[in-house]
Amino acid sequence: xxxxxxxxxxxxxxxxxxxxxxxxxxxxxxxxxxxxxxxxxxxxxxxxxxxxxxxxxxxxxxxxxxxxxxxxxxxxxxxxxxxxxxxxxxxxxxxxxxxxxxxxxxxxxxxxxxxxxxxxxxxxxxxxxxxxxxxxxxxxxxxxxxxxxxxxxxxxxxxxxxxxxxxxxxxxxxxxxxxxxxxxxxxxxxxxxxxxxxxxxxxxxxxxxxxxxxxxxxxxxxxxxxxxxxxxxxxxxxxx
Amino acid sequence: xxxxxxxxxxxxxxxxxxxxxxxxxxxxxxxxxxxxxxxxxxxxxxxxxxxxxxxxxxxxxxxxxxxxxxxxxxxxxxxxxxxxxxxxxxxxxxxxxxxxxxxxxxxxxxxxxxxxxxxxxxxxxxxxxxxxxxxxxxxxxxxxxxxxxxxxxxxxxxxxxxxxxxxxx
Numbered sequence: 244x245x246x247x248x249x250x251x252x253x254x255x256x257x258x259x260x261x262x263x264x265x266x267x268x269x270x271x272x273x274x275x276x277x278x279x280x281x282x283x284x285x286x287x288x289x290x291x292x293x294x295x296x297x298x299x300x301x302x303x304x305x306x307x308x309x310x311x312x313x314x315x316x317x318x319x320x321x322x323x324x325x326x327x328x329x330x331x332x333x334x335x336x337x338x339x340x341x342x343x344x345x346x347x348x349x350x351x352x353x354x355x356x357x358x359x360x361x362x363x364x365x366x367x368x369x370x371x372x373x374x375x376x377x378x379x380x381x382x383x384x385x386x387x388x389x390x391x392x393x394x395x396x397x398x399x400x401x402x403x404x405x406x407x408x409x410x411x412x413x414x415x416x417x418x419x420x421x422x423x424x425x426x427x428x429x430x431x432x433x434x435x436x437x438x439x440x441x442x443x444x445x446x447x448x449x450x451x452x453x454x455x456x457x458x459x460x461x462x463x464x465x466x467x468x469x470x471x472x473x474x475x476x477x478x479x480x481x482x483x
Numbered sequence: 484x485x486x487x488x489x490x491x492x493x494x495x496x497x498x499x500x501x502x503x504x505x506x507x508x509x510x511x512x513x514x515x516x517x518x519x520x521x522x523x524x525x526x527x528x529x530x531x532x533x534x535x536x537x538x539x540x541x542x543x544x545x546x547x548x549x550x551x552x553x554x555x556x557x558x559x560x561x562x563x564x565x566x567x568x569x570x571x572x573x574x575x576x577x578x579x580x581x582x583x584x585x586x587x588x589x590x591x592x593x594x595x596x597x598x599x600x601x602x603x604x605x606x607x608x609x610x611x612x613x614x615x616x617x618x619x620x621x622x623x624x625x626x627x628x629x630x631x632x633x634x635x636x637x638x639x640x641x642x643x644x645x646x647x648x649x650x651x652x
Contacts, residue, residue: 291535293535313532319584319651322528324531331528335529407519422519
């Protein structure tokens, strides 16, 4: 495993472990609520996760349903989602360590599988959404190694950009998506840069298989490799 | 010819009934954009919570769009105030540890109020009127108070950030 510098001010806005599952029979809202009751001591606040469908045609119809719940820790720094199709664990700022994040995710996953008894995992992902601010004048190549090309006709104070690259990983059976974006900014103002790295596979495993969590660890290594290749030494110093 | 189109907001899938066929390159590009947005949304709890706050604001804009909506001559909620509040909440998510969800309330002058409250730490409110200014007030558990206005220009003012942290710590 490659060694990377520890970043005391890592720009991680949200770290996510996401596992999509199949249940042997349909899960009910009440069962999702009961899961929340089991973890309520550490995750006392509950919000609905809603799905909205709008159908346009001769008659426009809007349908809204609850598809799961978000359970938030005190201080809102950790959030677990229980849904009709799976489980997600998020850590928001300030991110501490991979081991703490992964161990808590694993602990909650065990509670999830014991309660819901899913038959298989179908999709597993490790995703890190990074966000950091830089001041004007914007010179993205000072921070990003793969920033958009500066066209001669492009004014120096552009307003936004969005890039998305999807590629298979040669070493581990998975897909990586790298998204870079800059939020709407005002001239001469600071700008927020987003660097979102999502590594996942879509494959069915028995829920008893250790493979999903082995992959979650490997995906984290892949994410680290991509992250440090995506930023310059300037950026490393900014986050150290 | 498209006869009906279904947008699934949570999944950003589009399906055409009676569409032009699967080889349409334009539709492939549109679907790819939709897929990008789907991937961006999938799993992110912070995005979901922010989206719910935005939905609540849109709901307020619709529900309180008539003059005198409170029976005390309130003016309709201003779109600029809604947009300003959304901009603020978007910035808040990237600035502070986690998204500290405030209570969202329409105001009689057409603005929006955000309130953070904790029985342990106190209460802090912000008012947005769509004029690039935030009016703030707070009463804290140590009996100190704060009150004032500050410009808002797509940057969270430090006094606002400090006081939200005081309440939500």
